[in-house]
Amino acid sequence: MDSMLDIYNLLKQYGTYIYTTDRLGDLQLMEDEIKELYKANVLDIKDYQMAMLLLRQEATRLNG
Template sequence: MDKMMDIYDLLKKYGTYIYTLDRFGDLALMEDEIRELYKANVLDIKDYQMALLLLRQEATRLQVEQNK
């Protein structure tokens, strides 16, 4: 898992589709879903950590773009 599309694909695999008009809201919902999948022992620790890292990096990137 090394890009946002991998997270979208992972969530789709488990029937979760997140597309709203609010990009930050999407990222928050995706993080919640990833946490729930981990709690349900569906994801291993490596995928869980990488997904959270990617989501937070994307949120930071969006925040920087917004502040330009």
């Protein structure tokens, strides 16, 4: 997992589409979905950690 597009595609694989007008809100919803996939043992630790890192970097970029 190298980019936000990879996260969008991962979520799409599981039927999750997140597109609202609030970009930061979208990132929070994606983070919640990634956490749920990890808790359900769908994602391994490496993919979970990389997805969370990318989401938080994107949130920081938008806030900064």
